Amino acid sequence: MVFRWLLLPIVAMILPSCNQLDSVSSIDDLEIQADYALPLINSSTTIQDLLEASDTEATLISTTSDGTLAFSYQTDGPKVKAEQLFTDIPDFPFAVPDERTSVAVEIFPGVKLETLKLKGGTMNFQIFSSETGDIDIQIIFSNLIKDGQPFTVTERLINQGQSPQEFELAPIDVTGYSLNLDNQEMTVEYLATKVSDGSTVTLDAVGGWGRNWQYDLVVGNFATETFQMEEDTLTIDLFDLGFDGELSLADPQLNLSFENSFGLAIRTRITQLTMINAEGTSVSLSGRFAQEGFLLDAPELNEMGTAKSSTLTLNKDNSNIVEMLAIRPQKIIYQLSGEINPDNNEEVTFIQPQSKVNTSIQAVIPAHGTFKMRTEQETEVDFGQPDQLKSASFKLITTNGMPFGAQLQFYFLDDNGLVLDSLFNNQEMILTAAAVDADGFPVTPIPLATDIQVPANRLAAMNQSKKMLMKIYLATTNDGQTPVKITPEQELGVKLGAILSIEE
């Protein structure tokens, strides 16, 4: 009991403090005003890195020995096959009115045939005889030869008691035979003898048909003839970013490549080559190739089975391609024609069933030239509700090793497109184009520091905005006046830091 009484005053003293401990746990919040400095981006990027990150359809290549970057767009073009030019041999009749006859042969119109190798077909014979007895007949095609032997038919015609009597022989395969002609004629002779006494007789009529002949080789002199290839399109996405302005490419090329296995002289002509941009503006090819055409290389007689390649290159010296690319085309529409034996000479040439002309088209656009272009892109945005973020200050440092600079501006718009605020007071230069040497290559990377202030009112405008309009202006060195060369190795260094003011 005594102890309790002694403890009482002590407890009484401590009790108020114990009650106060409750208030210690009642702290509701921590109020902070802080400025955090943070590096956000630190990056060194080459042109090649940027292009690989993009989804361009171009195959990136380095064109010249100086390493200038080039964009290459390529596609296979239309094909021309032998069957399109020379259809199957039509069935043809022949007649042998005498024991020895020369028969005129014109299998392909306009072709002075010298040799026709067959890989299929038959000879069908029909014979009329007024003789009453059985007859042995031998028919010889001395120009139709296989293994050194002429095509020969030997048959016994059995009289059925009729007079005159018609005989139709079973079809005889001519596969593997070669028809070698002199003056486009073949010689046919027959010998008919009576079985009874072996005496020679003259029959009423001997004739027949060549049916389903298929050629393995046609050698001769081909007459002049033109043909059309299908229209084709090459798509170019290099200019899809929507830039508008001036572009001058120093040395673009358009390569039309041909692979020809016809043994014929063929001259191709560009009947149409038009570049069309997103706005529908088009420019067509002009220059001597449009009129003169281009003679394809062809295999000689002793080069059968091979193909010869030819390339027609359109460049600034032989065409208006610079003018055409200046419109920043999205596609190239082209069509070609061909002319067989264009000079109508007497040369002996050939075709085979597998003969064809393959075409391909390649646009090579070197990053060499000048440009100054602008683009605007509007996008819906949502900057969120950064209540605690009261203001921000960004420091952008670029180190530009590329020979073009950039100006940037962002506008923050409401639903109706009304400008609420902009990121900069004026369009701000964020990249300074590097100076270039006499060859157009950058000399020294150019650093540029840009301060970007986002005070509270601008932050509020950003929060209210529903859309953002981005304006970019790009220009090569000296505001697009100096031709420059861009290489894949040219670097762009970007550093972005921020001081973010937080209140919570």
Place this chain on the structure above:
Amino acid sequence: MKKFTINNIKKVCLSGRQGFCKKYCFVFGLLFMGMIPLRAQDIGLSMMNNLWQTNTLNPSKMTDRKFIFSFPGVSASMGTSGLTYNNITSTNAEGKTVIVANDLIERLNNKNTVWANTDFETFHVAFGSGRWQVSVGHAFKTNTSFTFPKELAQLALQGNAQFLGQTVNIAPEFNTSTYGEWSIGTAINYDRFTFGARLKMLGGLSNFSSGNAVASVYTDDASVYELTLASDYTINSAGLIDVSGLEGDGGELEITTTDMDFLDAFFGQNKGLAIDLGATFKVNDKLEFSGSILDIGSINWKENAKVYTSEGTYEYKGLDLLNLVESENADFSQIADTLSDIFQFSKADKSYRTALSWRTYWTVSYQIFEKFRVGGLIHTRRLKGNFDPTVAVNAAVDFGRWWTLGTNLSHGKSTGLALGANTAVRLGPVQLFFATDNLPALFNIVDNSYAHARLGMNLGFGKRSE
């Protein structure tokens, strides 16, 4: 719709702040959760007479009784470097009680310590006769301190923009140890001198402490605020404490404790030794000097001992632009992840040693009248990483033979100016006492940065001869 992640930038800041201090600031939380026991400076106790517990502060002190049995008693204290609840909180416009970070930081010193200690004395038995005295005792002790540089709070709560171009050290130092202490002591009087010594066998129960404590942040102002983070920092844990989440395993930082057996609690698995030394010089019947050095020793932590190390220099320069462009959701919160990863720790299972925080007491006492005496004190202690001195004066009045009332005025580096009071009552063989080094804190803790109380009861038999 393009979603810009400025919110995420905000998250970067907030998370970055967490990144800087996540690993360290949690100790703050522990301190204010009330689970941290308290421990005393015992300014007033050290100047009380004829009380056995003064022997715990100076082993040369003897009482006027031949036999003393001390019942379980508690001595507890906690304090901060001048911060009080009321001077770091305010009421905002909404009527809420808030801590305004800027006001808090304004009140911080270059180095700031939050400390709390508890001695739970299980029992003491002392026997003395003539010129000598021997004693045996047991106590549980918990020492906790957390020292942090002002720059840590500035960096976390005000941001690093104020430190552009500067390297700031943000490494906190902390220690919390709980151990059991078996002691055997003796005191011998020789003429006007009395010498005392106490050997203490320690059994560590739990420890969570920092070792090497270097962690700095440099923000480059010449470029785009690139960060250079350097650390040579170790965190130790042992005994009943398990720490998870330090090694970057994706988990939240968490400290858990395990159960212990009764015997383990009394004897501990982590052995240590310490000694206390003391001396008293009685100039004459009125004037007496005394001094003591306590807790010279250490504990070797072996049981469940782990050392977490973060060492190295890391530069953070920002994200790669291409990666950002290529990712469908450009998210700057990657920065927070990176910064957080930088301070990851590697764990090693190995023993380590921690020294006790030694203390000294230097007192002088003068008996002006038979019932009234005055005194002075210089007390020093080593808090983790800091030397912490206190000076004090005191006066005491005896009301008869059974009641003593005293007061003391102290000024300490970590405690500031404090008015203390103490009293002891003797009722036959029973002796009760109470002491506090900061009396106002008992009534008004929210305006005081330091609180202390000690309470105990002894049984004493047999009057010793002079």
